[in-house]
Amino acid sequence: MARRGKTAAVQVAKVCAVALAAFGAASWPARADWRDDIGTFRIGIVAEPGGGNTIPGLARLTDAYANALAMKVEFVVARDYAALIEAQASGRVQYAVYSALAYATASERCGCVEPLVAPVDADGAVGIRSVLVTRDGRLPDLAAIASRRIAMAPAGNVGGALLPLAALSAEGVKITQDSPFLARAVSATAAERMLSGGEADGLFGWEPADANGQPTHTDGTVARLEAAGIPGASLRVLWTSGLLRYGPHAVRSDLDPEAKRRLTVFLTNLKSQTPDVYDLLESTHSGGFVPAAPKDYAMALAIVERETAGKE
Known part of the structure; x- marks a missing residue:
């Protein structure tokens, strides 16, 4: 009899412990996801001459990026590269499509950007x-x-x-x-x-x-x-x-690593998996995207530094 009472007490104690653990876990504040921190992922791009404030295939591109990141995406069309650089440096956009010299200028401006990918020509030229x-x-x-x-x-x-x-x-x-x-x-x-x-x-x-x-x-x-x-x-x-590399797609350096990974996978597979979307995003270089690194733009930085020194 005493033994049964002891066993029952142990079982009750276990049930209480589980209940308390569940209650404690439920009462902890939820860990914020990087998507929650960002809210809307904004991509900056410069409109083609005469294109106004829109770009061809905008809805299709927005859907493609939204699916890749599993979050809301919005394109911000800048009037020129100077406006795009300012938008990314200030944090109004997390991602930007640059020319090589525009990327180097952004890097010099704030040191807060890094290239993810860059396009390649069909013949392998980078x-x-x-x-x-x-x-x-x-x-x-x-x-x-x-x-x-x-x-x-x-x-x-x-x-x-x-x-x-x-x-x-x-x-x-x-x-x-x-x-x-x-x-x-x-x-x-x-x-x-x-x-x-x-x-x-x-x-x-x-x-x-x-x-x-x-x-x-x-x-x-x-x-x-x-x-x-x-x-x-x-x-x-x-x-x-x-070598002066073709201009990159660049993100803010403080972007969550998982977002960078998702974007890199999406972009490097875009040409083979969704060529029509690739053509909307990159109309000049038809060979796809490959990963890029800051060191790839040493020549672009040398040009920007020289031009900046010449104006001082």
Whole structure:
């Protein structure tokens, strides 16, 4: 009899312990999910010229991102990259689609952004390099540029002006926008004509390159010169810059790691799984998205730093 009473008491004690544990767990404050902290995930993008404040396929893109993140998503269309950078730096948007130089500017502005992915061309090119091209041996090597006439695209041209100036300066070659041996053309096409017509001994141009920095030979200045009728055998590339990656999709660095993971998986599989949505998001580079890292934009940062120093 005593033994039964003792057993019953133990069982009652166990039931009470379970009940108290359940009560305690129910009374603890729920742990906030990163989605709750954000509320609405906002994606910033710059409208195409003449596009106003909308972008093609907006509803389809919104649904795709919302499904990937399992939360409400809203696109914010910025008037230009300066407005987009300010929106992300201030935290009004968590995610932004940038050009390479716009991303570098955002990184310099707040140090609060990081690239997730970047697009690739169908031929494997992930960005461009600047090249110094000569024809018929008119320019023997890079060291001779100061005594020759070198054609260069307008000051704002990335591959034919900004990139070579930044890359050469980083290599210790003294060159500025006003160097007397530079013959500034009104366009990249006009600079190519200067070389083909004999008005210049060399030309700063560009070429697409893969992740290892190797040219893909499917586009660029040499390909354009050959298409214009200049024999390829008469052309020689004397110098190439570091790689300038295509612009990334970047997030704020303080975004929850799970959100970053979900976005990376979604984007890197987008081309193969939902190609029509990929085409809405990326109309220029048709090879899909690959993961990107801050180090991939060292050349872009060098350009931005040089341009910023020149304005001070």
